[in-house]
Amino acid sequence: MYEIRLHSRGGQGGVTAAKLMALAAFRDGKYATAAPYYGAERRGAPVVSFIRIDEKPIRIYSQIHYPDLVVVLDTTIMDVVNVLEGLKPGGTVFLNSSEPVHIDGYTTYHVDLTGIALRTSLIVAGNPILNTPVIGALAKMGLFSVASAQAAIDEMFTDTKNRNAALLAFEELKI
């Protein structure tokens, strides 16, 4: 089983990102679950989602304490939340960042998702949408196939800006 913990702020599309990830893995023929962990529904408050991907049906409902991958959609969250908590030794971190970030003991990837969202005008109610571009980045990291990532985005969104943003993120991610 591969366990992912996704950190975002309310209003950034983190919950939808988790669903997209589950959908992409699902279209790859795997089992996947996505579970948001809510405090109260407030815009701007830190939100966590748990995504599990496996070859067999997933029977675990409790929170992910030892993720294989941590995804951070808003690095300002790192000022208030220890996003690395429990991350398995040798685990991976993906950050929405325009600059590379080095974290000892972990493999880190980064893409400027916000920059891509702004460049492609992927903005809703004043917020850059990060959930579709991040799928492109995660596909590059091998979480799911590109075809399934595209299928998932097309299934959930009619606006082609989403697909374009995902493709840009895919290209920009340096492995």
Place this chain on the structure above:
Amino acid sequence: MLKISTGNNAVAAAVRQARPAVIAAYPITPQTEIVEQLANFVTEGSLDAKYIPVESEHSAMAACIGASITGIRTFTATSSHGLLYMNEMVNWAAGARLPIVMANVNRALGPGWNVWAEHTDSLQARDTGWLQVYVSTVQEAYDAILMAFRIAEDKRVYLPVMVNLDGFTLSHITQQLFESDVGDFIPPLHLDHRITPDEPKGYGCMTAAHDYFRIRYDIERSMRDSYAVIEETEAAFAEKFGRTYGYTDEYRCDDADVLVISLGTLGKEAEVAIDLLREEGIKAGSMRIRWFRPFPVLDIRDRDLVIIDRDYSFGCGGILADTIKAKTKKDCFSVIAGIGGQEVTYHDIAGFVRNRRIGEELWFGVDA
């Protein structure tokens, strides 16, 4: 059609398949997405129903009662305080012998406002005459709603059915769902006692002591007849859709020395604990109870029982433990865990089994 869905959306999708004519709707976390999705279906035209956005849950059940007695199919959803607020009418619906189906998303009770999973809300309604089933996956939520309508509307039953799903843990998780086309699985409803000016009758009028008890006995008689209806319906469902359920969901129980018994998603998490324990040489099994009313006969044999209650009856004990002890005359290790969304992992469940003390009660997180 195979897709992914949350528990709430699966319930709404199944309700759309069942085609109720009237839906009463009131929001409450974590059920709200059910009534929102149904509003979308009605607005876009994929569900032809009258959608009544009532002003409170008491009115939600009252509106369902008013609709149901005319002989049409009806549905509502609630949770926690909403269920408590409509309690008078919940009792009324069963007494009025109405085949209403309601989804209850299990949530803890205030004060201390707590929106997370706990079963006390629906278990408090165990005396009302409603049938109650507890589901543990998105697929099961979908299937249970479809079966609920057929069971409720069977002439041998004519009792309302409550489908329970864990708040947030199941209502909001995304899993795969095969959205089966219901076809003719739910026969059209013909309510014998429907209200119509063609046959003037008084409904629910003053009833004296020498008659009342017989009417109440009728409810219990239908509850007893509902076992057969549940079995037939689930068999027919398995035949048509290929998915089998039952009164309990048993995992590695056959050769088990100790059983973990629970309701809802804990029953699925428990299976992972079972696998862990088996590797250590402990022959454990998980028995997830699905139907709580009517309460089934359990295949307990002579195993140790570790019963997890995500609920409590103050001054008495965990309701599931209490019920099983009374029905089986066996003692158990009663664990109170998961209250108010308290996290319970498969590691914790394995610990309950390893450290069990038959005859005692453990409040997880409080007692050592």
Place this chain on the structure above:
Amino acid sequence: MYRTFMSDLPETEYILKCTSACAGCSTSLILRHVLSAAGPDTVLVVPACCTSVIQGIYPNTAFRVPVYNVAFAAAAAVASGMSAAFEAMGKKTNVIAYAGDGGTVDIGIQALSGALERGTNFLYICYDNEAYGNTGMQRSGSTPLGAKTTTTPGGKMDAKKDLDRIVAAHNIPYMATACSAYPKDLIKKVKKALAIKGPTFLHILAPCPPGWRYPTEKTIEIGKLAVKTGVWALYEREYDTVTISGPTKAAIAKPVPIEDYIGAQGRFKGISPDTVKAIRLDAERNIRRLTREAEGSC
């Protein structure tokens, strides 16, 4: 021109920083002014609503007055009991029920009506964001005609319930309307209400960025547009004597087109011209009625 200067407002803050409110939240702004007007000898009775979340999570509270959280339907009834008890003890503590529109106009209306009819000595404040905000913006009886909510995706087909006239029918000593965009007016009305013995009522418009779908920094602007277009009338009623407040007098003299208000909110996107007309006619009728009452010609 009607303006509030910061120097006009009391200095003591009763709401601490870091509440769970959304950016641009009217409700917390309103409460800030209500509490500064009420002072420390105050208990808030709060049913399920945005405020029950805004105050924070155990073991913290963001408010410097005691807050009694109660079940959704019960605010006015609990306040009734509490008010009677304080009276029995000879205490003058302000009892303020602080509820959203859902908990007032829908599930809370029975308790409110009873408390008013019995002459309960308390202040009931309904902050109106025109939907069930706490649960994610579903329609309430207070949602205006044509507004999109998550349970009226095609726009609400029924008119906004006239809470003010329902309350007025109880013939209480004081009721008033207010708006988060006019703090001085709001504070004056809270002080006036609290000085009166018996049931008093404030209905306060609370523009809500996520619910009404506008950028968070425009909350004050939207509130002002509501008043300037006449959609929200500011006035006071003492038994059956009506006094129209300054900003609404200004709005009557120089009205702003209703389209400015409606067009600024995403919840009215796609609204038909007929519905806009119906809203406008309704607002005009309300202002006419209030004006006649104020003039004493009713």
